[in-house]
Amino acid sequence: MHELTKTASPQRPDLHIATEGEFTGWQTWIRDSFENHIGPFWHRLEADGSVRCAFRVEKKHLNGSGNVHGGCFMAFADYCLFAIGRNALNSKGVTVNFACEFLDAGHEGELIECTGEVTRAGGSLIFLRGEMMAGERRLFTFSGTIKRVKRKP
Secondary structure (H helix, E strand, C coil), X not given: CHHHEEEEECCEEEEEEECCCCCCCCEEECCCHHHHXXXXXXXXXXXXXCEEEEEECCHHHECCXXXXXHHXXXXXXXHHHHHHCHXXXXXXXXXXXXXXXXXXXXXXXXXXXXXXXXXEECCCEXXXXXXXXXXXXXXXXXXXXXXXXXXXX
Protein backbone atom coordinates (compact mmCIF):
# COMPACT_ATOMS: atom_id res chain seq x y z
CA MET A 1 0.00 0.00 0.00
CA HIS A 2 2.62 2.55 1.01
CA GLU A 3 4.52 2.24 -2.24
CA LEU A 4 1.38 3.79 -3.81
CA THR A 5 1.40 6.81 -1.51
CA LYS A 6 3.35 9.93 -0.80
CA THR A 7 3.75 11.76 2.52
CA ALA A 8 1.29 14.65 2.77
CA SER A 9 3.61 17.09 4.54
CA PRO A 10 6.75 17.21 6.69
CA GLN A 11 4.56 18.30 9.63
CA ARG A 12 2.46 15.11 9.28
CA PRO A 13 4.82 12.32 8.14
CA ASP A 14 2.20 9.74 9.21
CA LEU A 15 -0.43 11.12 6.80
CA HIS A 16 -0.13 9.70 3.29
CA ILE A 17 -2.02 10.45 0.06
CA ALA A 18 -2.75 7.72 -2.50
CA THR A 19 -1.03 8.45 -5.82
CA GLU A 20 -2.41 5.46 -7.75
CA GLY A 21 -5.48 3.25 -7.97
CA GLU A 22 -9.08 3.57 -6.87
CA PHE A 23 -8.29 5.88 -3.95
CA THR A 24 -6.00 8.34 -5.75
CA GLY A 25 -6.10 11.61 -3.81
CA TRP A 26 -7.52 10.01 -0.64
CA GLN A 27 -5.55 10.11 2.61
CA THR A 28 -4.61 7.46 5.17
CA TRP A 29 -2.57 7.39 8.36
CA ILE A 30 0.30 4.93 8.62
CA ARG A 31 1.05 5.31 12.34
CA ASP A 32 -1.37 2.57 13.47
CA SER A 33 0.03 -0.91 12.88
CA PHE A 34 -3.34 -2.61 13.43
CA GLU A 35 -5.17 -0.39 10.91
CA ASN A 36 -2.33 -0.91 8.42
CA HIS A 37 -2.72 -4.67 8.86
CA ILE A 38 -6.51 -4.82 8.38
CA GLY A 39 -6.96 -1.85 6.02
CA PRO A 40 -6.23 0.04 4.02
CA PHE A 41 -8.79 2.58 5.23
CA TRP A 42 -9.03 5.95 3.47
CA HIS A 43 -10.56 9.39 4.04
CA ARG A 44 -10.94 12.64 2.12
CA LEU A 45 -12.40 16.09 2.64
CA GLU A 46 -15.51 16.69 0.53
CA ALA A 47 -16.37 19.99 -1.21
CA ASP A 48 -18.94 20.80 1.51
CA GLY A 49 -16.32 20.42 4.26
CA SER A 50 -17.52 17.02 5.44
CA VAL A 51 -15.27 13.96 5.64
CA ARG A 52 -15.89 10.75 3.70
CA CYS A 53 -14.11 7.53 4.62
CA ALA A 54 -14.00 4.33 2.59
CA PHE A 55 -12.48 0.91 2.02
CA ARG A 56 -12.94 -1.82 -0.58
CA VAL A 57 -13.93 -5.17 0.97
CA GLU A 58 -11.30 -7.87 0.41
CA LYS A 59 -11.30 -11.54 1.40
CA LYS A 60 -9.27 -10.68 4.53
CA HIS A 61 -12.18 -8.57 5.83
CA LEU A 62 -14.66 -11.50 5.82
CA ASN A 63 -15.88 -13.75 8.61
CA GLY A 64 -16.60 -17.49 8.31
CA SER A 65 -20.01 -16.76 6.76
CA GLY A 66 -18.49 -14.74 3.92
CA ASN A 67 -19.68 -11.36 5.23
CA VAL A 68 -17.61 -8.44 6.53
CA HIS A 69 -16.46 -9.33 10.02
CA GLY A 70 -18.11 -7.24 12.74
CA GLY A 71 -14.70 -6.44 14.18
CA CYS A 72 -13.67 -5.01 10.81
CA PHE A 73 -16.70 -2.70 10.80
CA MET A 74 -15.90 -1.62 14.36
CA ALA A 75 -12.21 -0.98 13.59
CA PHE A 76 -13.16 1.00 10.48
CA ALA A 77 -15.69 3.00 12.52
CA ASP A 78 -12.96 3.87 15.04
CA TYR A 79 -10.75 5.04 12.17
CA CYS A 80 -13.70 7.13 10.94
CA LEU A 81 -14.17 8.74 14.37
CA PHE A 82 -10.70 10.23 14.11
CA ALA A 83 -11.01 11.19 10.44
CA ILE A 84 -14.38 12.90 11.00
CA GLY A 85 -13.22 14.56 14.22
CA ARG A 86 -9.67 15.49 13.19
CA ASN A 87 -10.32 19.25 12.89
CA ALA A 88 -12.08 19.37 16.25
CA LEU A 89 -9.40 17.16 17.80
CA ASN A 90 -6.33 18.94 16.37
CA SER A 91 -4.07 16.80 18.61
CA LYS A 92 -3.71 13.24 19.79
CA GLY A 93 -6.71 11.49 21.28
CA VAL A 94 -8.10 8.17 22.45
CA THR A 95 -11.51 6.58 22.04
CA VAL A 96 -13.23 6.45 25.44
CA ASN A 97 -16.71 5.36 24.37
CA PHE A 98 -18.08 3.50 21.36
CA ALA A 99 -21.58 2.18 20.54
CA CYS A 100 -22.79 0.58 17.33
CA GLU A 101 -25.64 -1.11 15.52
CA PHE A 102 -25.15 -3.82 12.87
CA LEU A 103 -27.90 -3.33 10.27
CA ASP A 104 -26.86 -5.36 7.20
CA ALA A 105 -23.96 -7.44 5.91
CA GLY A 106 -21.13 -6.20 3.75
CA HIS A 107 -19.78 -8.41 0.96
CA GLU A 108 -16.49 -9.00 -0.82
CA GLY A 109 -15.84 -6.44 -3.55
CA GLU A 110 -18.21 -3.79 -2.16
CA LEU A 111 -17.12 -0.23 -1.52
CA ILE A 112 -17.96 0.64 2.09
CA GLU A 113 -18.29 4.39 2.66
CA CYS A 114 -18.78 6.25 5.90
CA THR A 115 -19.93 9.77 6.66
CA GLY A 116 -20.63 11.37 9.99
CA GLU A 117 -20.47 14.45 12.12
CA VAL A 118 -19.12 15.93 15.31
CA THR A 119 -22.19 16.40 17.51
CA ARG A 120 -20.34 18.29 20.24
CA ALA A 121 -16.75 19.31 20.90
CA GLY A 122 -15.95 20.40 24.44
CA GLY A 123 -12.76 21.12 26.30
CA SER A 124 -11.51 17.55 26.53
CA LEU A 125 -14.21 15.40 24.89
CA ILE A 126 -15.48 15.20 21.31
CA PHE A 127 -18.75 13.40 20.57
CA LEU A 128 -19.35 11.98 17.09
CA ARG A 129 -21.70 9.75 15.11
CA GLY A 130 -21.61 8.13 11.71
CA GLU A 131 -23.03 5.58 9.34
CA MET A 132 -21.59 3.13 6.84
CA MET A 133 -23.18 2.44 3.49
CA ALA A 134 -22.65 0.07 0.57
CA GLY A 135 -24.33 1.96 -2.24
CA GLU A 136 -27.84 2.73 -0.95
CA ARG A 137 -27.74 0.03 1.76
CA ARG A 138 -27.15 1.23 5.31
CA LEU A 139 -24.90 -1.36 6.97
CA PHE A 140 -23.79 0.04 10.30
CA THR A 141 -24.35 3.07 12.52
CA PHE A 142 -22.17 4.18 15.41
CA SER A 143 -21.41 6.87 17.92
CA GLY A 144 -18.31 7.49 19.93
CA THR A 145 -16.41 9.82 22.18
CA ILE A 146 -12.78 10.85 21.74
CA LYS A 147 -10.79 12.29 24.65
CA ARG A 148 -8.03 14.74 23.82
CA VAL A 149 -4.65 13.63 25.13
CA LYS A 150 -2.51 16.41 26.53
CA ARG A 151 0.92 16.71 25.00
CA LYS A 152 3.77 16.08 27.41
CA PRO A 153 6.46 18.78 27.49
